[in-house]
Amino acid sequence: MQLLAERIATWLGMEGLPRQAVVAGVVLVVALVVATVVLTIAGILTWAERRVAGRTQSRVGPNRVGPLGFLQWVADGIKLITKEDVIPAAADRTLFRLAPYPVIVGIFAAFASVPFGQKLIAADLNVGVLYLMAITSLVVVGVLMAGWASNNKWALLGGVRSAAQIVSYEVPSVLAALSVVLLAGTLSLQGIIGKQGGWPWEWYLFYNPFTFVAFFLFFTSAVAEGNRTPFDLPEAESELVAGYNVEYSGMRFAGFFLGEFANVYLLSAIATALFFGGWQIPGVTPDMQAASPVWQAVGVGLFALKAGTGAFVVLWLRWTMPRLRVDQLMGLCYRYLLPLSFAMLLGNAAYVWLVPQWAAWVVQGATTTVGLAVAGVFVRRVFYHIRHVGDDVSLDLARGESGTFDPQLQVRVYGAFRRRHAGDSAS
Amino acid sequence: MRAFIEYFAAIGRTVVTLGDGLAVTGSYFLRRPVTLQYPDRTEKPMVALLPERSRGMLEVDLDRCPGCTACETACPIGCIRIEVSKGKPRLITRFDIDLGRCMNCGLCSEPCPTECLKHTKEFEGGMYKPDLLLIHFVEQPVPVAPVKKGEPGPPPKPLGSILRRLLTDPYGRKRPAPAPAPAAAASAPAPPVAVAAPQPVSASTPPVSATPSAAPPSTPATSGGPS
Numbered sequence: 001m002q003l004l005a006e007r008i009a010t011w012l013g014m015e016g017l018p019r020q021a022v023v024a025g026v027v028l029v030v031a032l033v034v035a036t037v038v039l040t041i042a043g044i045l046t047w048a049e050r051r052v053a054g055r056t057q058s059r060v061g062p063n064r065v066g067p068l069g070f071l072q073w074v075a076d077g078i079k080l081i082t083k084e085d086v087i088p089a090a091a092d093r094t095l096f097r098l099a100p101y102p103v104i105v106g107i108f109a110a111f112a113s114v115p116f117g118q119k120l121i122a123a124d125l126n127v128g129v130l131y132l133m134a135i136t137s138l139v140v141v142g143v144l145m146a147g148w149a150s151n152n153k154w155a156l157l158g159g160v161r162s163a164a165q166i167v168s169y170e171v172p173s174v175l176a177a178l179s180v181v182l183l184a185g186t187l188s189l190q191g192i193i194g195k196q197g198g199w200p201w202e203w204y205l206f207y208n209p210f211t212f213v214a215f216f217l218f219f220t221s222a223v224a225e226g227n228r229t230p231f232d233l234p235e236a237e238s239e240l241v242a243g244y245n246v247e248y249s250g251m252r253f254a255g256f257f258l259g260e261f262a263n264v265y266l267l268s269a270i271a272t273a274l275f276f277g278g279w280q281i282p283g284v285t286p287d288m289q290a291a292s293p294v295w296q297a298v299g300v301g302l303f304a305l306k307a308g309t310g311a312f313v314v315l316w317l318r319w320t321m322p323r324l325r326v327d328q329l330m331g332l333c334y335r336y337l338l339p340l341s342f343a344m345l346l347g348n349a350a351y352v353w354l355v356p357q358w359a360a361w362v363v364q365g366a367t368t369t370v371g372l373a374v375a376g377v378f379v380r381r382v383f384y385h386i387r388h389v390g391d392d393v394s395l396d397l398a399r400g401e402s403g404t405f406d407p408q409l410q411v412r413v414y415g416a417f418r419r420r421h422a423g424d425s426a427s
Numbered sequence: 428m429r430a431f432i433e434y435f436a437a438i439g440r441t442v443v444t445l446g447d448g449l450a451v452t453g454s455y456f457l458r459r460p461v462t463l464q465y466p467d468r469t470e471k472p473m474v475a476l477l478p479e480r481s482r483g484m485l486e487v488d489l490d491r492c493p494g495c496t497a498c499e500t501a502c503p504i505g506c507i508r509i510e511v512s513k514g515k516p517r518l519i520t521r522f523d524i525d526l527g528r529c530m531n532c533g534l535c536s537e538p539c540p541t542e543c544l545k546h547t548k549e550f551e552g553g554m555y556k557p558d559l560l561l562i563h564f565v566e567q568p569v570p571v572a573p574v575k576k577g578e579p580g581p582p583p584k585p586l587g588s589i590l591r592r593l594l595t596d597p598y599g600r601k602r603p604a605p606a607p608a609p610a611a612a613a614s615a616p617a618p619p620v621a622v623a624a625p626q627p628v629s630a631s632t633p634p635v636s637a638t639p640s641a642a643p644p645s646t647p648a649t650s651g652g653p654s
Contacts, residue, residue, distance in 0.1 A: 319452055320452040321448065
């Protein structure tokens, strides 16, 4: 970003103060572009969440505004902007107004070093991973501020829980990311992606068993850091109403809300960069990609696809898992994730130190095979469950819009299901 | 050692159960939604989709009513009010059903000797005033139908056609000509041919012409109800 700005200033032939102004202007424009893109992604994710939730629960989800209800998030955004911004009488007004900003800044600023493409990155920091981990910790400050300033017991409990959770899960997520840093020998996200390749067996996910496990540790801790279900204790509806943002309304609430969804995409994007080869295209070297704008576009698309898939899994998890208890949450972190991530870090260190190159190839191939086999078993299970209740599969997401309704089908399908399990409840 | 095994067994259980849980929700994600988008995106009119014996609002076919008041007696909440005049041709001067109070129990239609009092499949009776659901079925006094066991009376009219003519819109205004499809669909047990929006004119004629018998159409809310 800085470099781009400097180059533009040099190109314009400016020196001294005007040069600084040009640099500042370019930086501002880039920041605005990144913020707009992130807001759009977060908005689309709110729609995607509701569609995924709908289909998972045999519903349709939002479908009235635009095709497939796609413009629902625009309508929701306009509604939230026009809503009254209520500040409770007993609240700490200054803190209350300020609280959404650390959350938004913490997450949006992280996108500055997310490598959307080989050349599509706002700032390729040489300490990219460190920067990401550090800047996202700013969210805790905002959440605690919101919880404290609301002067509300639910908000305070939610804020404290959230702080404890984020601080705890920061450790395993950083340690899991460190495994990759150790292998790549760089903290720069572009550097880490450059060390991987386009094919799955060239990803760090399948590099060795330790990185394979480290990915799941990272993903779990990142989901927990983002306060997503099953780790959404700070927002537990059944006990805390809405948690730290219970008193917020209008655009300030939208700040927290969009921050949460931007965080979902952020964690998927980081996971993509660290473990899934980022923008690398199978069969295309980074040099070839750098030379061709077409390959650049394909790379950007591939990154978006991978990160989008990751975000989908996060949404999918939300509609699968029940919420953890507080002690279970901390137990998971300190009894399982933390020791395991340490073990994976040590394992990777030993791997780099001990395993010769030819053995590394074998391990890489074996890990890929095992990983793909696991994926295959999973897909088989999905189809087993489809057959189990009656196969009425439709990949067409628009299906159901016309309100196809066949009571006989319901009776047949669920009647068969009940008959099959007739003895289950009796025993 | 035992604790060690238990530690990894717990991890294994977590992975397997979580994976299977994801497979279950994933299978539902791939499945077709069962939602029926009721008011405006149903394939057929809602009435045609309802089960064969669903009990909606009541209607009475006065051409077949013997004026026996068995239904009035049977009604547990007294939402039916019938008045039959004495005299040579006995006239039914009033047959009111307060559909707002009716609980669709079906006890009235059971004793009806001619099956003239029936549940339709109609259910959309939202009104701004509850009195609008008080339906006066008698617009002009009608002679009672002679009942003879085993003798078929006048042919039954399409289910719901009488009610739809009398039921107002939520503001108490007369409704436009009854919708075509529900009548055809309701009377025929077999699934009707896909009746969509396009041909309302041709199909709308039978229900209208089927009931010109009794009286010229008058405004439905003319007199105070029973109660």
